[in-house]
Amino acid sequence: MTSGDLQNLYQELILDHSRTPHGFGLRDEIAAQSHQVNPTCGDEVTLQVHRADDGSIEAIAWEGHGCAISQASASLLAELAEGLSVDDLEVRIAAFREAMRSRGKIEPDEELLGDAAALGGVSKYVARVKCAMLAWVAAEDALHKSA
Amino acid sequence: MSTSSVTAPATPLSDDEVRLLRADFPILSSEVQGHPLAYLDSGATSQRPLAVLDAERGFATTFNSAVHRGAHTLAAEATELFEDSRSTVARFIGADDDEIVWTSNATEAINLVAYSLSNASLGRGGAAAEPLRLRAGDEIVTTEMEHHANLIPWQELAFRTGATLRVIPLDDDGALRLDTLSEHITDRAKIVAVTHVSNVLGVINPVDQIVARAREVGALVLLDACQSAPHLPLDVRALDVDFAVLSGHKMLGPTGVGALYGRRELLEIMPPFLTGGSMITTVTTTEAEYLPPPQRFEAGTQRVSQAIALAAAVDYLTAVGMPRIAAHEAQLGARLLEGLRAIDGVRVLGADIDLPRIGLASFDVTGIHSHDVGQFLDDRGIAVRVGHHCAQPLHRRLGVTSSTRASTYLYTTEAEVDAVIDGVAQAIDFFGVHA
Numbered sequence: 001m002t003s004g005d006l007q008n009l010y011q012e013l014i015l016d017h018s019r020t021p022h023g024f025g026l027r028d029e030i031a032a033q034s035h036q037v038n039p040t041c042g043d044e045v046t047l048q049v050h051r052a053d054d055g056s057i058e059a060i061a062w063e064g065h066g067c068a069i070s071q072a073s074a075s076l077l078a079e080l081a082e083g084l085s086v087d088d089l090e091v092r093i094a095a096f097r098e099a100m101r102s103r104g105k106i107e108p109d110e111e112l113l114g115d116a117a118a119l120g121g122v123s124k125y126v127a128r129v130k131c132a133m134l135a136w137v138a139a140e141d142a143l144h145k146s147a
Numbered sequence: 148m149s150t151s152s153v154t155a156p157a158t159p160l161s162d163d164e165v166r167l168l169r170a171d172f173p174i175l176s177s178e179v180q181g182h183p184l185a186y187l188d189s190g191a192t193s194q195r196p197l198a199v200l201d202a203e204r205g206f207a208t209t210f211n212s213a214v215h216r217g218a219h220t221l222a223a224e225a226t227e228l229f230e231d232s233r234s235t236v237a238r239f240i241g242a243d244d245d246e247i248v249w250t251s252n253a254t255e256a257i258n259l260v261a262y263s264l265s266n267a268s269l270g271r272g273g274a275a276a277e278p279l280r281l282r283a284g285d286e287i288v289t290t291e292m293e294h295h296a297n298l299i300p301w302q303e304l305a306f307r308t309g310a311t312l313r314v315i316p317l318d319d320d321g322a323l324r325l326d327t328l329s330e331h332i333t334d335r336a337k338i339v340a341v342t343h344v345s346n347v348l349g350v351i352n353p354v355d356q357i358v359a360r361a362r363e364v365g366a367l368v369l370l371d372a373c374q375s376a377p378h379l380p381l382d383v384r385a386l387d388v389d390f391a392v393l394s395g396h397k398m399l400g401p402t403g404v405g406a407l408y409g410r411r412e413l414l415e416i417m418p419p420f421l422t423g424g425s426m427i428t429t430v431t432t433t434e435a436e437y438l439p440p441p442q443r444f445e446a447g448t449q450r451v452s453q454a455i456a457l458a459a460a461v462d463y464l465t466a467v468g469m470p471r472i473a474a475h476e477a478q479l480g481a482r483l484l485e486g487l488r489a490i491d492g493v494r495v496l497g498a499d500i501d502l503p504r505i506g507l508a509s510f511d512v513t514g515i516h517s518h519d520v521g522q523f524l525d526d527r528g529i530a531v532r533v534g535h536h537c538a539q540p541l542h543r544r545l546g547v548t549s550s551t552r553a554s555t556y557l558y559t560t561e562a563e564v565d566a567v568i569d570g571v572a573q574a575i576d577f578f579g580v581h582a
Contacts, residue, residue, distance in 0.1 A: 002577060003180060006526040010519075015579065041518055041534040042548045065548060067516035068578070131518060 023078025182528025190554030348497030
């Protein structure tokens with residue numbers, strides 16, 4: 001009954017991440033932080049980028065509430081970011097944004113984005129792109145603030 | 148209890164009548180995601196019948212020209228059609244012609260009133276406008292139930308004038324706390340702005356009780372009729388409100404046109420909001436004198452073809468009959484409410500409020516965000532609204548960030564309502580909330 005597009009949008013991997021999210025829970029320690037709101041639905045995310053001594057991303061920690069797409073996307077971003085350099089994360093954020101805005105024309109690069117490539121189905125649903133981008137925009141903003 | 152005439156006995160539309168009506172709305176026979184469209188988002192924007200489209204096109208191909216200026220034949224005919232449209236809308240809500248001001252939408256209509264009071268507070272409008280002036284210590288009253296359009300203009304008016312904004316709270320079910328009316332509407336109140344029908348809960352508020360309290364203290368009343376004018380017989384004089392606002396695109400009309408009803412004695416003393424051409428009598432380089440209402444409030448080129456199309460929409464609604472439309476939607480609304488409430492894990496907002504309602508329900512599904520519910524329904528061709536519906540304070544009061552809203556209209560069928568109910572049950576299975 002449900003279409004292939006919808007099955008693809010809500011893959012088991014995505015639903016799993018939305019139910020048991022990775023990196024959920026802010027830390028007390030000081031870190032670059034960003035709060036982003038999706039004004040159309042009131043969904044929000046607060047995200048911290050924690051850096052290791054060598055400057056690489058130690059962890060992304062976040063809290064928020066929203067739809068399955070926005071929650072899974074934040075979780076997948078947190079999983080992807082661990083151990084990356086700032087430059088590498090920025091390259092991935094740019095690649096993710098390009099795929100999301102492609103209206104289904106660009107398949108996310110799985111080698112670059114790992115499991116987050118599963119969010120590729122979102123790009124066919126223009127109204128949902130903001131949901132998927134919310135945490136990634138927060139991460140980008142946090143990095144700019146700490147630059 | 149309520150002054151609404153929704154309880155007046157009227158025969159609901161028959162299945163055959165609805166089928167015939169639907170033929171007037173081409174979009175209703177379209178397909179979405181490979182399914183026949185089930186349009187349950189009329190509370191946001193209603194669909195337009197051919198008669199409305201024909202009226203707009205007919206004007207453009209026959210009479211298009213500037214109104215209230217120029218002496219040629221087309222200009223005269225366009226002006227007459229434009230003013231006839233005003234009469235049509237006036238009659239529809241029980242007002243006189245010169246008490247209807249065209250606006251772009253209901254939001255602009257509310258801002259018109261707020262800015263006019265603001266300008267009066269600055270001394271514009273002279274001594275005649277004295278009763279409209281707001282000062283520190285005066286109070287503006289609204290409610291926790293409002294659409295942002297009937298909240299933020301009053302917040303801003305309070306900031307500009309130093310007046311205090313008072314907010315009538317909701318109870319745990321989402322109903323207006325009428326027991327607090329005398330506490331919140333005091334003798335310092337200058338204006339009370341309240342919605343007739345909640346765009347989230349669908350309940351028809353007991354406007355008479357609010358008006359009665361406002362009259363006791365000499366406050367003006369502005370009624371947000373966006374969700375009542377399209378769905379219920381509306382009589383602004385019977386309701387005894389001072390202002391009412393409506394939006395064309397929610398009542399089978401086009402976007403870009405709305406209307407403000409204002410009691411004549413008030414419009415006459417109100418200073419203008421938007422200024423410029425078409426609203427003046429004499430202009431010098433330093434000052435100007437203004438036309439009487441409604442032209443005083445209609446600066447610049449007017450939305451002529453939209454107004455004419457809105458009048459066609461009103462004619463369409465009147466021909467079907469507002470009492471019958473209300474009866475049809477009350478039936479659909481009851482079916483929707485009952486069906487959704489019966490699903491485990493679905494909470495219909497305001498379901499326990501003991502008031503009559505229009506055919507609209509907003510609901511929260513435990514464990515599934517409204518965006519995901521809406522996406523699932525869209526996959527079946529069902530269009531609903533998701534999000535906060537421009538009513539964040541109401542959602543916050545009821546402990547949710549967002550909800551899914553299904554809203555019916557005269558062209559909605561029982562089968563479409565059932566499709567929503569079935570779709571929500573299937574969504575719960577799909578997202579594995581009960582897995």
